[in-house]
Amino acid sequence: MTLPDSALPTQWQQPLQAFLHYLQFERGYSSKTLDSYQRQLQQLALSISDPARHWLNLSEAQLKQHIIAMRRSGAKPRTIALKVAALRSFYRYLQAQGQRSDNPALYLSVPKAARSLPKNLDVDQLNHLLSFDSQDDILACRDKAMLELFYSSGLRLEELVNANISDIDWSQQLLRVTGKGSKQRIVPVGSVALNALRDWLAQRPAFSAKLAEEDTDALFISKQHKRISSRHVRERVQLWAKQQGLNQKLHPHMLRHSFASHMLESSQDLRAVQELLGHANLSTTQVYTHLDFAHLAKVYDSAHPRAKKK
Template identity: 35%
Template sequence: MFPSYLRSFAAYLKLTRGYSDHTIAAYRRDLEKLPAYLELRDWELSISQIERFHLDDFIQYLAELGLAPRSQARLISAMKTFFGYLLDERIIATDPTELLQAPKLGRKIPEVLTYEEIRELLAQIDLSTDHGLRDRALLETLYACGLRVSESTGLKLTNLYLDQGFIRVTGKGNKERVVPIGGEAVKHLEIYLEYVRPHLPSIKPEAENIVFLNRRGGALSRVSVFTAVKKYAAAAGIEKNVSPHTFRHSFATHLIEGGADLRAVQEMLGHESILTTEIYTHLDTDFLRETIMSFHPMNQR
């Protein structure tokens, strides 16, 4: 979405505005963070669909990660200049930065569940019912593989290689990737596939190759997955704003906390840019602080 516009924007800054190479590079680095954030939030937007609230969220998010006020000011300046350029070139019809202001701090960053909270949420599922067996398999897969909700509802039987420990996922832009899947998720998937799915009254022709089905034999909707996650989170007494995407955030955060290679996490999440994956590293700060406080010699005195 952005690269071609950024290239022409850099030429505009250089030739028309006379900006220094240092300033152009800084603006470009700032602006490259925006598509990475949009991908993180799972917002599939063209450049003309970006509105002020998207940019407000983006700036707020970076502020809560610790972006200094001076850097925030430069970021806002870069975005105002960029979208002003797009407006002049008639690439967009309205400028979303026109009333853009520095963010007010205090809003929450995207929620992440602890491992204990995830186990408690999963424990709320009634495994004595077909519905519960399906939901357990679904949520275990979401967490084990870091899937987007659309990737889970579109998961195909022919893309399951459970005996080999991986699944093939179709992500954004119909791009496929291979993702490992752990033993716990495999166990619950196999239970669902053996004891629940084959015994549905009927399966709609278009859903014959879809893994997760509703009671009428059709593919699950995003809304039904969202509703299920909300229900189990409430039953577990979790007060965080939990959604299916929370499992994806938690998957990435727990891997990075455990020392996983950032490139490997990028590959498993299906991020085009490493910048998107790097956003998750901020969630590791509590873990790092605890390590420093526990083991740094100056803190042992």
Template identity: 35%
Template sequence: MNAVEHTRVAKRLTKLQQLKSGQTESVAPSAGQAVCDEFLVYLKRECHLADNTVAAYGRDMKRFVTWMDGRRPADLTITELSDFVASLHGEGLAPASISRAIVAIRTFFKYLQLEGITVDNPAELLATQKAWQRMPGVLSPNEVEAFLSAVKKSDSFWQRDRALLEVLYATGCRASEVCTLRVRDLTLDEKTLRCHGKGDKQRMVPIGGRAIRAIQLYLEESRHILADRNPGQIDELFLSRGGKALDRIQLWRLVKRYAKRAGISDEISPHSLRHSFATHLLAGGADLRQVQEMLGHASIQTTQIYTHVEHSRLQRVHRDFHPRA
């Protein structure tokens, strides 16, 4: 180890001690470019990345510094970093370029941690471009209203269908979770229900007034009729015409039927209601970790995808309606 490397290691050890004691090194707003330049030197000399890779990261960091507009990297939140990714989409960058930019930002924040400039790494929550591209369509609030209103009293067992659709959107539960929902899982007076998620993990999910009223109407007027068609003891809340527990295929067909009636895209599925639930909560200002808990996501990175979806929708609204967009 030469003298320069020894000095650098000693400097990092000092900063790590500062991190443990709760101290962090501040970076002046005007120093953002300097920190990025040091990061590129770090990539080349210590990570031994190829010149072309460092040059590509350099272009990503140039965009990032311009977007920061004098802000300190250590002060940025995950929401603001998501704004940056949304701006890349707005520029029309290729998916591969956006993916590389996300990797560059993640690596940059790891460097900031290493250098003692920041303790947390919000960039770890940035969803990859591949995950973002897999997101299904999200319904607008007006489309949700049209969809939920598509059930008519002339439909067979319309009380069940309306309650089913209301629960899908009101709770954000997966299709399998709704199909396995049991009557004893309901605590309507407390406006909650117990959901059995993946790996039989249970969580309490809040439920709103409209969904509660729809469930109560279904329990009072329809469920016992369906239950009488099957002599066995069925505890599931939503039953098929034969009195058995409703399965995912039947749920999927019901969603498709009412989506078609409401004039909504053929791509809509039960999972679209879950995506819409999460996106609308975030658009209304809900905390990301609270949404994660309601959805039953093991990793917050999965929930973070919805932030990208919401930003992309806002970008389109701005482009379509702002006079100077």
């Protein structure tokens, strides 16, 4: 990780190179992250015209001026946040090295980025997606079971991939799920999804003959005789979206979003949806109330006589 020869004067370049070396060899940061940190810090250094200045004597006020200039130039909140994060990390490193007694980037303010609403499919789109025939094709049978389970129980991608046959309670119509932080929760499984799972498990032996011991209980496996991967699931979800003519890029998390949105629209029970999704904080689930409101606002704008544009 080296800067161009003439990019920065020595007093700027040496501390930055030492910082990048620390991130690479002691913290194990990826080359992509290193490139980002280098770019963010180099841009600031090149913007300082005073030759007497360098990292060790920049003030909080000077860093603020740089951030203000970024905002005035139209930089996006995320870009500014990356800059501030790089500065805070760099000056924290200089503090640890005993080269600075303070962190001038610690209290830099970052503009809030607009929170994008999760995209979801409406009920008609979901019904159309799941309407394909899976009787005579083992892969279609497996994929239908995966899609039905995604939508039935609002699973995350990793939760579906890591699901085991022994996690299913057929009599109670429940599934034990291991979510983020290895936390377990119990989620209901709808009858349509259970039937799709039964159909798949009847076909599963065709793929299970050479399974490794650690994959013998895996709920979903591939024709390569191993537990299905996250990448493979993404590819199959996109394949069926295309096959069913949805005319949009579909990823597994959109099925989770659709589950949450449809449950909230029908039940209006935010706490129950939080439990079903396995969210630690209610604020994470509340984004779906905004999604519901966005739908209501759209209906209002199109239907109310006083809302229509002349």
